[in-house]
Amino acid sequence: MRHIPVGEAQVGDRIAEAIYSENGRVLLPVGARLSEAVLSRLSGWGVDRIAVDGEEMPSDEQTRILLEALDHRFIGHEEDPLMMRIKDAARSHLTRHH
Amino acid sequence: MDRDQVRARIEEAGNLPTLPDVVIRIAEMADRAETTGRQLGLEIAKDQVISAKVLRLVNSGFYGFSQPIATVPHAVTLLGFETVKTLVLGSTVLDMMRDALPGLWEHSMACARTSALIAEHALLDDVQEVCTAGLLHDLGKVVLRQSMEDAFRTVVGLVQERDWLFVEAEEHVLGAHHGHFAGWLLEKWGLPDRLVRPIADHHSFHEDQPFARSTAVVHLADILCRAEALGRGGDRKIPRLNPAALEILGMAIDDVLGVMERMSEEMRDIRRV
Numbered sequence: 348m349r350h351i352p353v354g355e356a357q358v359g360d361r362i363a364e365a366i367y368s369e370n371g372r373v374l375l376p377v378g379a380r381l382s383e384a385v386l387s388r389l390s391g392w393g394v395d396r397i398a399v400d401g402e403e404m405p406s407d408e409q410t411r412i413l414l415e416a417l418d419h420r421f422i423g424h425e426e427d428p429l430m431m432r433i434k435d436a437a438r439s440h441l442t443r444h445h
Numbered sequence: 446m447d448r449d450q451v452r453a454r455i456e457e458a459g460n461l462p463t464l465p466d467v468v469i470r471i472a473e474m475a476d477r478a479e480t481t482g483r484q485l486g487l488e489i490a491k492d493q494v495i496s497a498k499v500l501r502l503v504n505s506g507f508y509g510f511s512q513p514i515a516t517v518p519h520a521v522t523l524l525g526f527e528t529v530k531t532l533v534l535g536s537t538v539l540d541m542m543r544d545a546l547p548g549l550w551e552h553s554m555a556c557a558r559t560s561a562l563i564a565e566h567a568l569l570d571d572v573q574e575v576c577t578a579g580l581l582h583d584l585g586k587v588v589l590r591q592s593m594e595d596a597f598r599t600v601v602g603l604v605q606e607r608d609w610l611f612v613e614a615e616e617h618v619l620g621a622h623h624g625h626f627a628g629w630l631l632e633k634w635g636l637p638d639r640l641v642r643p644i645a646d647h648h649s650f651h652e653d654q655p656f657a658r659s660t661a662v663v664h665l666a667d668i669l670c671r672a673e674a675l676g677r678g679g680d681r682k683i684p685r686l687n688p689a690a691l692e693i694l695g696m697a698i699d700d701v702l703g704v705m706e707r708m709s710e711e712m713r714d715i716r717r718v
Contacts, residue, residue: 354548354550354551354676387543390505391501413674413717416674416681416718417672417674419681419682420671420672420681420682420683421683422682423682424683424685427685427686429686429688429691429698430683430685430686432698432701432702433668433669433672433686433701433702433705434672436672436702436705436706437672437673437674437705440673440705440706440709441673441674441717443709
C-alpha cells in the first residue's frame with residue numbers, strides 16, 4: 348500500500364483503504380479503481396491523502412530525490428546571497444517533512 | 446512571428462477559454478455601480494456549476510477563512526466584487542490548468558496562499574485581490590497551450606532539452622512570455638489593472654511599474670513556491686529574486702524566511718515535487 352497526496356493519484360489506481368466523508372459515509376470502498384470523474388471530485392470532498400495499491404517509497408529515498416531537485420533548481424544562483432538563504436531554508440523544510 | 450502577431454493569435458484564438466454568457470452577464474453586473482453584493486451573489490447562485498466552483502475556490506484554504514463559506518452572497522460580502530468576478534472568470538480556465546502541465550494546479554494553489562501570507566506580512570490593502578493574482582499568475586501557460594499548441598510544444602521541448610526556465614523558452618520562441626499572454630487575455634476580459642498587472646509582470650518586476658507592490662508579492666510568492674517544491678511550474682529551474690521586490694515590500698530576508706516557515710507549516714496538503 349502506498350499513501351499519496353491526492354494530486355499524485357492516477358486514473359486506474361486501486362483504492363487500498365476506504366475513503367470516508369466527514370460524516371462517516373463511505374465515498375470509495377477498498378478495491379475501487381479511480382476514474383477521471385472520481386479523481387476530479389476527490390479534493391472537492393476534502394480528501395488530502397489516499398492509500399492506493401503499490402510499494403511505499405522509502406522516505407529517505409523521497410528526501411534524496413527532493414534534495415537533488417532542489418540543488419538542480421538553484422544552479423546558477425550560487426553567487427546570489429538572497430537566493431542561497433532561500434535555498435537553505437527550503438532544504439531544512441524538505442528534510443524536516445520527509 | 447513578432448510580438449504583435451503573437452498577441453493577435455492569442456486574442457483571436459477560437460479555442461481559448463470562451464466565456465459562457467452567464468459569466469459575461471455576471472462580470473457586467475459586477476462592473477455596474479448600482480449592483481448590490483446581494484444581487485451579484487444571487488445571480489451567480491443561479492448557475493450551479495459556477496457557484497460550486499466559486500465556493501470550492503473560496504473554501505480551498507488559501508483565503509484563510511476560519512469558517513466554511515456556504516453561500517455565494519456570503520462569499521461576495523467577504524471577498525468583494527472584483528475578486529468574485531475574477532474567480533467566476535478564472536473558474537472557466539482553472540480546470541484547463543490541471544491538463545496543461547503536471548503540477549501546475551498545485552503550484553497555482555500554493556502561490557495563491559503564499560501571496561496572501563506575503564501580502565498580510567507587508568500590510569497590503571487588498572490581500573484577497575493579490576491572492577487571486579497569485580492563483581492566476583501562470584494562466585498564460587494555459588493560454589499558450591490553448592491558442593498555439595505547436596509553439597507550446599516547442600517551448601516544452603526546449604525546457605526539457607536545454608534545461609531552461611519556461612519563461613526563457615517562451616521568450617526565445619515567441620518574444621513574449623506567459624505573463625504577457627495572460628495579461629492580454631485578462632485585459633480583453635475587462636479585468637482591472639490592479640489584478641492584471643501583477644499577473645502580467647510577475648517575471649519582469651520593476652519598482653516603477655504601476656501596482657509594483659502587488660507585483661512584487663506575486664514575483665516573490667512564485668519563487669518561494671518553487672524553492673519549497675510546492676507543485677511545478679513546468680520547468681526544473683527557479684528565476685532569480687529581484688531584491689527591489691523585497692525593498693518595495695519593506696521586507697528583509699528574515700521576513701522572507703518567516704513566510705517560508707509558515708508556508709511549510711500550512712501547506713502540508715500540497716504535493717512536493
